[in-house]
Amino acid sequence: MNTMAAMVPDLLRRFASTQYHSRFSNDAVVTLATNNKHLLAEFEARSEQIGEAFRTFGAGWVWRLVQDEDAPYDSDEPTILDAGSITMLFLGTGTMVAVDWIRREVLGFAATDVSSGRLFQLIIGIAKEHEPFPSIQAAGQSLLKRSIV
Amino acid sequence: MKRFTVDDTQLTCRAVLEVAGCTCTVATNDSGLLGFLEPFRSGSPRDCGEFEMRVMVHDEPGEPHWLPHFRGLHHLVFASFGQFDLFVFDLEQRRVSAAISKRLARDHTFWHERMVPIIIGVLGCTVGVLPFHSACLSINGDGLLIAGPSGAGKSTLSVALAKLGFDFVSDDWTYINCVSRFIEAHGLLAPIKLLPDAIKHFPELTNRQVCVAMNGELAYEASPESTFSISVARRCRPRWLVFFDRTAGDNAEFVEISPDTALAYIDSNVERLPVQLATAAENRETIKEKIATLSCWRFQHDGPPEDAARELYAFVSRQLVGASA
Numbered sequence: 142m143n144t145m146a147a148m149v150p151d152l153l154r155r156f157a158s159t160q161y162h163s164r165f166s167n168d169a170v171v172t173l174a175t176n177n178k179h180l181l182a183e184f185e186a187r188s189e190q191i192g193e194a195f196r197t198f199g200a201g202w203v204w205r206l207v208q209d210e211d212a213p214y215d216s217d218e219p220t221i222l223d224a225g226s227i228t229m230l231f232l233g234t235g236t237m238v239a240v241d242w243i244r245r246e247v248l249g250f251a252a253t254d255v256s257s258g259r260l261f262q263l264i265i266g267i268a269k270e271h272e273p274f275p276s277i278q279a280a281g282q283s284l285l286k287r288s289i290v
Numbered sequence: 291m292k293r294f295t296v297d298d299t300q301l302t303c304r305a306v307l308e309v310a311g312c313t314c315t316v317a318t319n320d321s322g323l324l325g326f327l328e329p330f331r332s333g334s335p336r337d338c339g340e341f342e343m344r345v346m347v348h349d350e351p352g353e354p355h356w357l358p359h360f361r362g363l364h365h366l367v368f369a370s371f372g373q374f375d376l377f378v379f380d381l382e383q384r385r386v387s388a389a390i391s392k393r394l395a396r397d398h399t400f401w402h403e404r405m406v407p408i409i410i411g412v413l414g415c416t417v418g419v420l421p422f423h424s425a426c427l428s429i430n431g432d433g434l435l436i437a438g439p440s441g442a443g444k445s446t447l448s449v450a451l452a453k454l455g456f457d458f459v460s461d462d463w464t465y466i467n468c469v470s471r472f473i474e475a476h477g478l479l480a481p482i483k484l485l486p487d488a489i490k491h492f493p494e495l496t497n498r499q500v501c502v503a504m505n506g507e508l509a510y511e512a513s514p515e516s517t518f519s520i521s522v523a524r525r526c527r528p529r530w531l532v533f534f535d536r537t538a539g540d541n542a543e544f545v546e547i548s549p550d551t552a553l554a555y556i557d558s559n560v561e562r563l564p565v566q567l568a569t570a571a572e573n574r575e576t577i578k579e580k581i582a583t584l585s586c587w588r589f590q591h592d593g594p595p596e597d598a599a600r601e602l603y604a605f606v607s608r609q610l611v612g613a614s615a
Binding site: 151152212213215218219220221222223226231233234237241249250 | 291292293294295296298344356357359360361362363364365366367368370372373374376378380382383387388389558559560561562563564
């Protein structure tokens with residue numbers, strides 16, 4: 142019998158390496174981790190824009206963005222899913238980025254064909270179009286605490 | 291750019307379901323979807339984990355040929371079944387939110403064979419459920435877990451055992467939670483998946499077509515009840531864990547396995563969790579330890595599944611007699 146826990150495949154790529162780090166001391170204070178040094182450089186260069194877009198939602202953001210070589214690039218048309226405290230950006234099937242407004246996290250995977258600049262614009266766009274507190278917290282309330290019709 | 295909003299005020303169709311022993315509160319704007327989930331309707335609230343599912347059905351067209359794509363980071367898991375069929379799982383809030391097309395909302399097979407198992411597979415760790423790669427059968431409420439690698443013949447052996455009188459619970463994934471001091475094993479009413487060579491053993495598969503399963507394998511997918519006329523149980527209390535080893539010699543052999551060895555196997559087959567889900571991972575340890583302290587055996591047999599089933603049936607009967615003596 143195999144006793145190696147490391148053999149369990151990481152199907153969701155939760156443990157994808159994000160070896161490049163930076164901390165932007167802008168208005169939102171963002172820590173970014175990624176596996177793409179070009180993306181890191183691009184985002185660092187435009188950190189002021191990040192601060193402007195995200196400061197409304199508080200400081201101390203954690204961003205983790207993985208360039209995903211296995212992600213398909215089958216559409217350039219973005220789709221947004223607003224799910225209360227989480228907003229998801231989908232670009233085709235393979236590029237998926239979540240913004241958790243309560244935990245202040247930006248987490249996602251991008252297909253290699255999606256440029257850093259394009260990804261940057263899309264994430265900033267999400268923040269600019271999102272409504273600030275307190276409605277976010279209200280949207281994050283649990284159905285479990287409500288009566289069932 | 292398309293934008294879908296999962297808005298609670300529009301999700302007026304609501305129900306409480308029981309999925310793998312957990313209570314799931316579902317809210318949607320599509321009453322037809324609730325109809326598909328009717329078999330999971332909960333008769334009474336259970337003292338167990340809770341999660342919620344919000345599904346907004348929209349008017350955009352669904353695309354039937356897109357392959358599903360899953361990724362996860364920290365407490366989130368994202369899934370796309372097409373450009374307009376989107377899911378996000380929040381493991382911290384124990385919540386699934388989705389915006390999907392009418393095509394997907396009304397796909398009975400999708401919900402029963404794919405989405406419900408996926409939801410409990412992803413959220414299980416946060417609601418006290420361990421998805422365990424094993425078949426499960428029950429005899430008078432006593433559960434037999436049959437573990438083994440994919441292709442070992444768990445499903446074929448399960449059908450053969452059920453034909454001998456066991457109740458069928460699951461053939462591939464079993465969902466295990468703690469109830470008081472005990473563990474309970476649950477199936478999800480999913481069809482049995484049998485590899486193409488199963489037709490040699492089960493004439494009931496004649497005239498049925500193999501199809502591509504979600505893992506890409508070619509397989510027969512058959513209802514335990516309508517195809518094989520076997521009895522199905524939703525849950526049981528596991529008593530034995532048997533590792534099915536079909537690569538050994540000709541004779542059937544049962545070798546007892548220590549809890550440590552069993553635990554090592556379970557560890558090697560359970561999904562790793564990120565540090566953000568440390569509490570869930572810790573809670574899961576209790577279930578793993580309880581499984582490892584079942585009566586654990588390696589069952590070596592390389593003959594036809596009917597013979598393996600008879601050997602296993604006799605083994606379980608001896609165990610039951612021994613316990614009652």
